[in-house]
Amino acid sequence: MSDNPRHSGLAVILGRPNVGKSTLINALVGEKVSIVTHKAQTTRHRIVGLLTRGNTQIGLVDTPGLHRGGGHALNRVMNETATGSVDGVDLALLVVEAGRWRDEDAQALSVAASGGVPVGLIVNKVDRVTPREALLPFIESVGREHDFAFVVPLSARREDNLEPLVEEITRFMPAGEFLFDDDQLSDRDLRFMVAETVREKLTLLLHQELPYSLAVNVDAWEEVDGLLRIGAVIWVARDSQKAIVIGSGGATLKEVGRRARLELARRLDRRLHLSLWVKVREHWPDDEAAVRGFGH
Structure with a gap:
């Protein structure tokens, strides 16, 4: 029996449109697995980006941004895709934009919590907060919305403070064989x-x-x-x-x-x-x- 058993699992990334979910996944994987534009609802599909390090493989599940309304069938299907992505995962990650908490963030938190798994909070775009002293009160305020497993402030665009996030996610990956080949970057062809x-x-x-x-x-x-x-x-x-x-x-x-x-x-x-x-x-x-x- 190996002294270093493998760990493998899925972490779903949820949030309202344009908080930087796809940018974050691309930064963590180290390659472009999700397209990125400045326009909301660019991501329409459930895409798994794969981060494999040593004996641990993390499947990062990108999802469409959760939004209110949804009159079009496309919007409804996108919301269903995001909501359904919490099934069968080991960890949910709520991404919010530093300094901005909206009703759609609360909606995304509700979906993240519905999966019955630990929820981590990622506060993205911290490089845009001025003055920097305003960041801590914001994090404390959002922290009162849920009993988060951990909180990591970062800048996905600048790839700043990603390593602490990887360490936190790794703690929640269960023992088990890899779900994908160790050289794969995505589940898509x-x-x-x-x-x-x-x-x-x-x-x-x-x-x-x-x-x-x-x-x-x-x-x-x-x-x-x-x-x-x-x-x-x-x-x-x-x-x-x-x-x-x-x-x-x-x-x-x-x-x-x-x-x-x-x-x-x-x-x-x-x-x-x-x-x-x-x-x-x-x-x-x-x-x-x-x-x-x-x-x-």
Whole structure:
């Protein structure tokens, strides 16, 4: 019997939109496993980022930001995804933005506590708090909302104070064999990574509400003479959106393709050709069958 038994478990990361959950997971894993933009609700899926160190493997479960409302089927499914992610985990992590506690934070805390597992508090974006003396009263105030297993203030963007968080999470990982291969970084495949990269570039380039009406599916994947040929469809909800995504003379679509191709070629370390098409499925964010059909 080994003197150093393995430990492996899942820690779900919850919080309202734009508190930095995906940025935090990417920083902890050391690679980009979740796309990140400045716009709320960028994350739509349950994604597990994997941190394996020595005899311990931590599965960090990224979730969509919990938000009120949810009139669209897409919003409802995203909330369901986040809420359901507390099932079967060993630890819940509530991420809040330093200095800002809102009703949606309380909603996220309620979901985190519903899993019946310990809840850790992560106070993110501490580098933005001025004066710094205001941080401690805020942490004390949030600490009264729940009996947290631990509290870690940090800056995910600056990768500051991450190690104490890893040490705290490790304490709650049960003994057991690894759930994933020790060289895996995510539970998602390459096709998912390609689709999400395209959606990220669209979200960064397009304005207002349009990014929330976009979905991306990879439908062609072929390697010929060392060149990876990928085809992806960008789905929009109205004909008018199709023209915006394509842009004048196809300029917007070409720029999305260029940015996505450059990032994917770097991350995959291989030559690739990326073809993009834009198609319309009327009002798909309001159609639950369509939302689930697009993989949400």
